[in-house]
Amino acid sequence: xxxxxxxxxxxxxxxxxxxxxxxxxxxxxxxxxxxxxxxxxxxxxxxxxxxxxxxxxxxxxxxxxxxxxxxxxxxxxxxxxxxxxxxxxxxxxxxxxxxxxxxxxxxxxxxxxxxxxxxxxxxxxxxxxxxxxxxxxxxxxxxxxxxxxxxxxxxxxxxxxxxx
Numbered sequence: 001x002x003x004x005x006x007x008x009x010x011x012x013x014x015x016x017x018x019x020x021x022x023x024x025x026x027x028x029x030x031x032x033x034x035x036x037x038x039x040x041x042x043x044x045x046x047x048x049x050x051x052x053x054x055x056x057x058x059x060x061x062x063x064x065x066x067x068x069x070x071x072x073x074x075x076x077x078x079x080x081x082x083x084x085x086x087x088x089x090x091x092x093x094x095x096x097x098x099x100x101x102x103x104x105x106x107x108x109x110x111x112x113x114x115x116x117x118x119x120x121x122x123x124x125x126x127x128x129x130x131x132x133x134x135x136x137x138x139x140x141x142x143x144x145x146x147x148x149x150x151x152x153x154x155x156x157x158x159x160x161x162x163x164x
Contacts, residue, residue: 022124022151024058024065028100029143030107030135036100038063044125044151047160051091055158056125056148062101065146067116067129068160069094075125080116082131096129098144109133109142124150 024042029035042058047068054075057066069075070083072091083093094116099108114131129146 022058022149024056024146024148024151026063026065026098026100026144026146028098028109030102031140034102036063036102038100040064042148042151044148044153045156045158046153048157049159049161051088051160053160054121054125054153055160056127056151058148058151059099062106063099065096065098065129065144065148067094067096067127067146067148069116069118069125069127070160075118075121077118077121080118082111082114082116082129084112085110094129096131096144096146098142098146105137107142108136109144110136111144120150122153124152126150 022042023039025039027037040058040060044054044056047053047055051070053068053070055068058064070093081093083090083095085095096111099106111131111133116127116129118127120126127148132141132143135142
């Protein structure tokens, strides 16, 4: 009996820890009644070229979100302003876009107002975006809440050079 209990104790103690999956969760509202929720796997990569920063993105099916945290120095937790898509001079802020499906039709929005709250940057990035923007395919404002949860920062870099 002691051997069985010891074996069970060792087996329980040696079980691998569950690794938290990095995801993006989004809730998108397009007035007057359309709403979309989605969850997708996410990745993050440091930027090279142009302004330094971090590119965080995730997608599944036709739904996805991307956030570019731009900084002249270090990535620090705190509240970051949402920048206009064409802003190439602001040293610190975030550019965020969301693509979502309504039926068989894809819609996209670059968020132009709101903010980004970064709560963690190392070893994984966690942030919450609350913002709004003009829908690309249809007239009207879209409101979005996008959460990137525990997204590990990859060692591979990507180019985040702005092309106006």
